[in-house]
Amino acid sequence: MKKKIKVAVLVSGGGTNLQALIDAEKKGDLPSAEIALVVSNNSTAYALRRAEENGIKALTVTKKGTGGQEQMEDVISAALDENGIELIVLAGFMSILSERFVRKYDHRILNVHPSLIPSFCGKGFYGLKVHEAALEKGVKVTGATVHFVNEIPDGGEIIMQKAVNVLEDDTPETLQKRVMRQAEWKILPAAVEKTARKMLAEGFEA
């Protein structure tokens, strides 16, 4: 059988982007990748249910439970090694990973961000706050970005972007939903497949 890149998805909340990846894999849209592990830093994340319902191994690793950011990252890192993970996807993972962690996985961590980077990104811009800022600024077009993660929050190389129109009567919630539906849930699976395919073509060895 053709080798697939083993992917871990890191989550904190609802996990609709995780669901988009699961659905893409089921539809055959992720031929180069296999979702092998879900890691949540929040024990009540609905994303954990999605993993369970789809038979994907899932773990909860919290800062509180492990004793701090460094310890949490060490536990995550060990779980990635144990499960032979080759590519990491941050899908609504609401914790900024340390330079030490991201350096270890250079060009092996993807993140989905709900704006067109470099707008409305960096420290403090996450979840609904991104859409609140876009509406406050009055932009007429926003969107989503998938990028590699480096030591600068939302600063790594861009892999894919998709634009979404802002409507007159948008609230942060309606805009968030449209950006997810029209952009995030499409470009995240596409970017994972693109990256995994490239890793296989380059003869990636973990």
Ligand code: GAR
């Ligand atoms: C998504 O909109 C994702 O882009 C955003 O959080 C949401 C998570 O939703 N991520 C960030 O803001 C990261 N800076 P989900 O749990 O339903 O996938």
